[in-house]
Amino acid sequence: MFAQFxxxxxxxxxxxxxxxxxxxxxxxxxxxxxxxxxLARLGLNKIEVTSFVSPRxxxxxxxxxxxxxxxxxxxxxxxxxxxxxxxxxxxxxELAVDEINLVMSVSQSHNLANMRMxxxxxxxQFTRIAEMTAGTAMxxxxxxxxxxxxxxEGSQAQERILHFIDAxxxxxxxxxxxxxxTGMAVPNQVHDLCQAVRERWPxxxxxxxxxxxxxxxxxxxxxxxxAGMNQYDASLGGLGGCPFxxxxxxxxxxxxxxxxxxxxGLSTGVNLDGLLxxxxxxxxxxxxxxxxxxxxxxxxxxxxxxxxSVKQLMQQHGQN
Numbered sequence: 203m204f205a206q207f208x209x210x211x212x213x214x215x216x217x218x219x220x221x222x223x224x225x226x227x228x229x230x231x232x233x234x235x236x237x238x239x240x241l242a243r244l245g246l247n248k249i250e251v252t253s254f255v256s257p258r259x260x261x262x263x264x265x266x267x268x269x270x271x272x273x274x275x276x277x278x279x280x281x282x283x284x285x286x287x288x289x290x291x292x293x294x295x296e297l298a299v300d301e302i303n304l305v306m307s308v309s310q311s312h313n314l315a316n317m318r319m320x321x322x323x324x325x326x327q328f329t330r331i332a333e334m335t336a337g338t339a340m341x342x343x344x345x346x347x348x349x350x351x352x353x354x355e356g357s358q359a360q361e362r363i364l365h366f367i368d369a370x371x372x373x374x375x376x377x378x379x380x381x382x383x384t385g386m387a388v389p390n391q392v393h394d395l396c397q398a399v400r401e402r403w404p405x406x407x408x409x410x411x412x413x414x415x416x417x418x419x420x421x422x423x424x425x426x427x428x429a430g431m432n433q434y435d436a437s438l439g440g441l442g443g444c445p446f447x448x449x450x451x452x453x454x455x456x457x458x459x460x461x462x463x464x465x466x467g468l469s470t471g472v473n474l475d476g477l478l479x480x481x482x483x484x485x486x487x488x489x490x491x492x493x494x495x496x497x498x499x500x501x502x503x504x505x506x507x508x509x510x511s512v513k514q515l516m517q518q519h520g521q522n
Contacts, residue, residue: 208432210469212247213460214409217484218269219250219284220453221441223260225488231265233487235272240480242273245471247433248280250303254290270297282343286317291331294340301341304328304375307383308363309352316347325369332374344370345379345411349395351386360395364402377407379435382422385415389425396429411435412454413442414493419454420462427468434459439481439492455494457481461501474501 218238222229234252241249251273257264266283275281285291285302294302306324307313313321328344335342346366351357367378380395392410399408410426410433412419423434440455457477463470481497491498508516 206430207427207466207468208430210432210471211427211463212433213456213463213470213472214248214250214282214433214435215241215246215438215456216250216411216435216453217241217438217441217456219253219263220435221437221439223253223262224442225262227489228262228264229487231268231272234265234269237480237484237487238269238273240476241438242275242277242279244473244476244480246279247471248282248301250282250284250435251299253284253286254293255284255286267293267297270299280341285331287327288330288334291334295335295338299340301343302331302335303343303345303379304331305345305347305381306366307347307352308358308366309348309355311354312348312352312383315354321366325373328370328373328375336374341377342375343377343379343409344375345381346370347381347383349380350382350391351384353384353386357386357391360398363395364398367399367403367406371403371406377409379409379411381411381435382413383411385413385419387412387422388418389421392422392425393429396426396431400430407433409433409435414440414452414454420458423454423459423462436460438477438494439484439497440494441484441488441492452493455481455492455496457496458494461496465502 218234238249238251252266252269253263254266280300282301282303283294283299285294285304306321307316310321313324317324346363349363370378408431410431412422436456436459437453438456440452442453460470460472460474460477478497481494485492
């Protein structure tokens with residue numbers, strides 16, 4: 203049934219950026235560093251470590267330089283930082299970040315709310331950032347936020363999304379992320395867009411970034427898998443959500459995603475037991491239960507001891 207799915211799927215972790223940015227309390231720098239180092243040893247493809255944004259805009263990430271400078275970086279994991287402008291790019295270059303993530307919303311209104319500029323101004327800025335990084339080892343990823351719907355404008359035309367992918371690639375970006383920033387995506391919509399992107403750019407590295415706002419996160423992963431997409435962002439414990447998207451809740455949960463993929467026979471190279479251990483620790487870090495499901499129920503292969511009363515009943519009925 204699922205023979206057409208990619209057999210190797212890459213998982214990117216975004217909890218220390220997307221997850222921590224909107225937390226009510228600042229997560230200590232040392233805690234972030236320790237968590238990133240532990241996650242990097244679990245086989246994740248990328249970790250989006252932080253964002254080089256103004257501390258006034260996102261106070262929770264005011265320690266971006268210290269975190270990036272202090273993590274161990276001794277694994278094959280690619281370390282990523284979100285960069286909002288040229289100033290942020292300069293900070294990332296100074297710290298030799300492996301990859302920077304540039305973000306623009308497909309919808310004009312959300313881009314103004316999120317980035318304080320028009321889409322055209324964002325593209326002009328990306329041109330300048332590409333020039334700044336030319337000749338360096340740093341990779342450029344371009345995220346298209348609200349690709350599956352804007353909270354202010356609603357659905358976005360597929361041709362508009364494809365147009366902006368073209369615009370990203372013309373500016374020298376290496377890879378693309380299609381982001382369901384507000385959790386508005388539905389599976390048929392996801393499949394149609396992913397199929398259109400794959401037909402036009404069959405070799406392009408594309409990451410899918412889903413939120414679980416309306417409970418469709420993993421359903422949308424299945425739809426993207428069926429269209430050949432093999433790379434996904436997720437957040438440990440399901441922590442996260444866009445602060446500029448009314449009603450948006452957390453990202454899809456990393457351990458839930460990995461559990462589903464493994465149970466479907468797909469390879470991720472990620473240590474699920476290790477993820478579950480870190481998710482449990484994360485609940486203590488933020489001081490509350492997390493939205494993830496596998497962390498609560500355990501993997502589907504987990505069995506529990508048989509109650510003594512049932513054992514006795516089985517013996518009475520000759521069942522061993």
